[in-house]
Amino acid sequence: MAALVFRRAGITRWRFSTTSPPFPRSRGTVRLLSHTVTLPATTERLRFDWWEDVDPAFAHSLWSDGNVMQFIGGPQDEAQVTARLVNQRKTRSEYGVQYWPIFLREGNDFVGCCGLKPRTDTPQLTYELGFHLVQDHWGRRFATEAATSVIAYAFGPLGADALFAGHRPTNESSRKAILRLGFVFDYEELYVPTGLIHPRYKLAAQIRSCS
Numbered sequence: 001m002a003a004l005v006f007r008r009a010g011i012t013r014w015r016f017s018t019t020s021p022p023f024p025r026s027r028g029t030v031r032l033l034s035h036t037v038t039l040p041a042t043t044e045r046l047r048f049d050w051w052e053d054v055d056p057a058f059a060h061s062l063w064s065d066g067n068v069m070q071f072i073g074g075p076q077d078e079a080q081v082t083a084r085l086v087n088q089r090k091t092r093s094e095y096g097v098q099y100w101p102i103f104l105r106e107g108n109d110f111v112g113c114c115g116l117k118p119r120t121d122t123p124q125l126t127y128e129l130g131f132h133l134v135q136d137h138w139g140r141r142f143a144t145e146a147a148t149s150v151i152a153y154a155f156g157p158l159g160a161d162a163l164f165a166g167h168r169p170t171n172e173s174s175r176k177a178i179l180r181l182g183f184v185f186d187y188e189e190l191y192v193p194t195g196l197i198h199p200r201y202k203l204a205a206q207i208r209s210c211s
């Protein structure tokens with residue numbers, strides 16, 4: 001049975017059967033019988049939105065920027081950004097998450113995106129955490145602020161077992177932000193698209209609840 005989705009007042013309510021969950025879950029056990037899909041909580045300075053509900057020009061300004069993309073695959077052309085937005089929509093419809101666009105609460109400036117991508121290679125409920133900010137907003141701890149809310153959402157309503165994050169070895173800004181969030185080094189892997197060994201970090205629900 002497919003997931004049933006109800007939308008009311010900006011809230012998407014998911015109900016699904018034991019045979020066809022829309023979310024990854026522990027094998028053999030149903031992790032969620034009913035789940036309300038909303039957005040990570042607004043922070044002191046930032047609010048989250050869905051890509052479908054904002055001007056796609058924001059996505060183009062972010063992912064076509066050579067400085068923003070220098071460590072994450074290089075600047076994207078119009079077709080690539082459009083494909084990325086389609087992918088974000090798909091992740092939302094299948095898993096209820098995406099790399100949500102973020103905006104300043106005051107002034108409504110576009111800041112970038114921060115969010116979750118489900119990992120399907122483990123039996124546990126795990127996500128990849130990521131953040132991409134427009135250059136004008138670097139250095140103001142926005143990545144940490146947005147990710148703190150995303151982490152709370154992942155370990156709270158989503159019931160995640162663990163989160164993972166990684167970066168190119170030379171992406172010092174990302175390394176600092178990931179460590180500041182409490183992630184711990186987990187392992188290194190050869191990342192085929194770059195041909196480089198990338199460090200990988202993990203934030204586990206148990207570790208977090210003990211700290």
Ligand SMILES: CC(C)(COP(=O)(O)OP(=O)(O)OC[C@H]1O[C@@H](n2cnc3c(N)ncnc32)[C@H](O)[C@@H]1OP(=O)(O)O)[C@@H](O)C(=O)NCCC(=O)NCCS
Pocket residue numbers: 067068069071072112131132133134137138139140141142143144166167168171172173174176177
């Ligand atoms: C990585 C990123 C998300 C960090 O976000 P942020 O909110 O700027 O992070 P912080 O404010 O905590 O700053 C982290 C580090 O970035 C560096 N930094 C800050 N402002 C900077 C600027 N204007 N230019 C270059 N680097 C800067 C500093 O090393 C800083 O560390 P410090 O505060 O100890 O000096 C952001 O730089 C970004 O979006 N970069 C491009 C996309 C990307 O690489 N994403 C990560 C993919 S793994």
